[in-house]
Amino acid sequence: xxxxxxxxxxxxxxxxxxxxxxxxxxxxxxxxxxxxxxxxxxxxxxxxxxxxxxxxxxxxxxxxxxxxxxxxxxxxxxxxxxxxxxxxxxxxxxxxxxxxxxxxxxxxxxxxxxxxxxxxxxxxxxxxxxxxxxxxxxxxxxxxxxxxxxxxxxxxxxxxxxxxxxxxxxxxxxxxxxxxxxxxxxxxxxxxxxxxxxxxxxxxxxxxxxxxxxxxxxxxxxxxxxxxxxxxxxxxxxxxxxxxxxxxxxxxxxx
Amino acid sequence: xxxxxxxxxxxxxxxxxxxxxxxxxxxxxxxxxxxxxxxxxxxxxxxxxxxxxxxxxxxxxxxxxxxxxxxxxxxxxxxxxxxxxxxxxxxxxxxxxxxxxxxxxxxxxxxxxxxxxxxxxxxxxxxxxxxxxxxxxxxxxxxxxxxxxxxxxxxxxxxxxxxxxxxxxxxxxxxxxxxxxxxxxxxxxxxxxxxxxxxxxxxxxxxxxxxxxxxxxxxxxxxxxxxxxxxxxxxxxxxxxxxxxxxxxxxxxxxxxxxxxxxxxxxxxxxxxxxxxxxxxxxxxxxxxxxxxxxxxxxxxxxxxxxxxxxxxxxxxxxxxxxxxxxxxxxxxxxxxxxxxxxxxxxxxxxxxxxxxxxxxxxxxxxxxxxx
Ligand SMILES: Nc1ncnc2c1ncn2[C@@H]1O[C@H](COP(=O)(O)OP(=O)(O)O)[C@@H](O)[C@H]1O
Ligand SMILES: [Mg+2]
Numbered sequence: 001x002x003x004x005x006x007x008x009x010x011x012x013x014x015x016x017x018x019x020x021x022x023x024x025x026x027x028x029x030x031x032x033x034x035x036x037x038x039x040x041x042x043x044x045x046x047x048x049x050x051x052x053x054x055x056x057x058x059x060x061x062x063x064x065x066x067x068x069x070x071x072x073x074x075x076x077x078x079x080x081x082x083x084x085x086x087x088x089x090x091x092x093x094x095x096x097x098x099x100x101x102x103x104x105x106x107x108x109x110x111x112x113x114x115x116x117x118x119x120x121x122x123x124x125x126x127x128x129x130x131x132x133x134x135x136x137x138x139x140x141x142x143x144x145x146x147x148x149x150x151x152x153x154x155x156x157x158x159x160x161x162x163x164x165x166x167x168x169x170x171x172x173x174x175x176x177x178x179x180x181x182x183x184x185x186x187x188x189x190x191x192x193x194x195x196x197x198x199x200x201x202x203x204x205x206x207x208x209x210x211x212x213x214x215x216x217x218x219x220x221x222x223x224x225x226x227x228x229x230x231x232x233x234x235x236x237x238x239x240x241x242x243x244x245x246x247x248x249x250x251x252x253x254x255x
Numbered sequence: 256x257x258x259x260x261x262x263x264x265x266x267x268x269x270x271x272x273x274x275x276x277x278x279x280x281x282x283x284x285x286x287x288x289x290x291x292x293x294x295x296x297x298x299x300x301x302x303x304x305x306x307x308x309x310x311x312x313x314x315x316x317x318x319x320x321x322x323x324x325x326x327x328x329x330x331x332x333x334x335x336x337x338x339x340x341x342x343x344x345x346x347x348x349x350x351x352x353x354x355x356x357x358x359x360x361x362x363x364x365x366x367x368x369x370x371x372x373x374x375x376x377x378x379x380x381x382x383x384x385x386x387x388x389x390x391x392x393x394x395x396x397x398x399x400x401x402x403x404x405x406x407x408x409x410x411x412x413x414x415x416x417x418x419x420x421x422x423x424x425x426x427x428x429x430x431x432x433x434x435x436x437x438x439x440x441x442x443x444x445x446x447x448x449x450x451x452x453x454x455x456x457x458x459x460x461x462x463x464x465x466x467x468x469x470x471x472x473x474x475x476x477x478x479x480x481x482x483x484x485x486x487x488x489x490x491x492x493x494x495x496x497x498x499x500x501x502x503x504x505x506x507x508x509x510x511x512x513x514x515x516x517x518x519x520x521x522x523x524x525x526x527x528x529x530x531x532x533x534x535x536x537x538x539x540x541x542x543x544x545x546x547x548x549x550x551x552x553x554x555x556x557x558x559x560x561x562x563x564x565x566x567x568x569x570x571x572x573x574x575x576x577x578x579x580x581x582x583x584x585x586x587x588x589x590x591x592x593x594x595x596x597x598x599x600x601x602x603x604x605x606x607x608x609x610x611x612x613x614x615x616x617x618x619x620x621x622x623x624x625x626x627x
Contacts, residue, residue, distance in 0.1 A: 057621045057624075058622050078546075084542065085543070090543065098257060098260075099264065099536075100261045105256060105260070108256075113540070113543060
């Protein structure tokens with residue numbers, strides 16, 4: 001099976017001349033369909049930059065990005081929205097819901113973008129909300145939802161368009177631990193059920209337990225989690241491959 | 256979906272936008288309605304004359320500046336092939352003395368006794384025939400106060416001669432502040448200081464089927480030192496003179512244009528402020544795969560919805576203003592053609608007001624969605 005996203009020797013610099021900031025240096029990464037990848041790193045290490053490049057929101061300074069096997073770095077600007085529409089679902093730290101729309105309409109707008117008609121789109125949106133456990137909140141405005149509920153609406157919105165890959169930037173950072181756990185459970189369960197690739201950027205250790213694979217990023221360079229390799233060597237392949245095993249990595253959300 | 260919801264969500268801003276649009280459209284509608292009202296008022300006496308042709312002394316630029324010629328031209332005109340009727344006619348300024356002694360300028364309209372052309376119309380009291388009585392005048396009821404007239408049969412004074420009000424018309428307005436005073440030709444001559452054999456105009460009715468261009472030519476040829484104008488042509492000359500020749504119309508049109516400009520600015524302001532407020536949502540849409548076109552449609556739809564609703568309110572107000580103006584000496588006309596043109600203008604105004612916002616969104620970097 002082809003990788004959902006392939007990043008090859010990507011660099012990214014912001015600005016030019018002497019003021020240029022090298023945010024990423026020679027990053028290569030592959031995310032397979034159905035794989036849950038957690039990316040960790042300190043603030044300013046380039047996590048968001050890499051996620052934006054994978055999401056075809058930002059162009060790399062050099063290197064190539066393949067989405068579902070297609071090189072998107074060669075595409076003209078006007079074709080990029082279409083690539084995002086077909087392949088990428090985003091989940092943001094700040095939810096980014098449309099405050100004037102109900103939960104169902106927030107989800108339906110992803111279908112509206114795909115040209116789906118209103119009544120059908122709303123029906124599908126309500127189904128999607130039910131699948132994130134918000135079947136009874138279809139008509140609620142975001143202002144009347146809790147943070148965790150908002151993020152679940154955002155997840156429904158990201159998934160309803162049937163994307164190849166879900167990119168989540170700190171999806172639990174604004175949530176309490178209970179909501180965070182719900183959200184992580186949901187993303188990972190739906191991703192596995194629907195065989196979607198998921199990339200989660202975080203510096204929340206509690207999300208590590210959900211990862212198939214963990215990469216660390218520091219100063220714009222990737223480092224595969226050595227704990228994982230060590231863990232595998234010591235314990236052999238577990239029920240979920242790549243599960244981190246070091247004590248301090250295993251700080252689960254309280255149930 | 257998003258367009259309408261965002262509008263309703265920012266209710267205060269939506270109301271500000273609507274108030275701006277309503278203000279601007281009402282202002283423009285009133286100014287343009289005034290323009291139309293003035294335009295009609297300048298030439299009503301010509302338009303309603305029921306003449307086919309007007310014989311005018313050569314070089315006369317507008318109705319109020321007629322140059323006298325001998326009434327005998329009328330007989331010459333009657334002899335021209337194709338002329339069914341010819342009447343002498345007078346339109347000229349005169350001075351009216353109110354009962355309290357104050358003087359008012361009036362436009363004396365002298366019409367031929369029992370003639371078929373140039374008669375007062377829309378009579379609400381008396382008949383045109385009453386002008387056959389000595390010293391009889393007919394005025395418009397809109398100008399009763401101005402002329403100090405309270406009742407039918409009231410004695411009045413024109414150029415120090417006595418006259419008597421024998422009838423009232425309704426809605427004959429003049430653009431100059433001088434109200435029309437209909438009277439007989441003989442009275443008109445005394446009131447305006449013309450000699451007893453003089454006239455200022457000839458009104459011509461052509462025989463059925465006669466070619467007006469050919470007839471004009473024949474009359475011009477036959478009568479010395481005159482121009483012969485069709486009623487439509489003479490009316491247009493009169494309107495142009497007052498509306499554009501004097502600049503009176505220009506200032507009204509400028510006010511109308513300013514009204515629309517205010518509208519563009521107000522709408523552009525509020526739409527832009529709304530766009531800036533919602534910039535994160537537009538960034539999210541871009542990240543989700545919306546094309547620029549999709550977002551433009553959201554913004555333009557917001558402006559257009561505001562425009563349609565604002566226009567609706569504005570027209571209701573303008574219709575009331577127009578209705579109310581019917582009772583005064585300055586008519587604000589609101590024909591459906593003006594209403595339709597204003598609709599197009601309003602929508603165009605609202606859409607052009609979106610341009611700044613569209614420009615802002617075009618340059619929006621979707622990467623902003625990740626910023627906390
Ligand atoms: N638009 C930008 N312009 C200039 N520098 C930027 C921009 N975005 C990010 N950077 C810089 O690039 C580096 C990586 O940023 P980012 O990818 O946001 O890191 P993270 O998400 O890991 O905190 C940082 O040094 C940051 O200051
Ligand atoms: Mg970041």
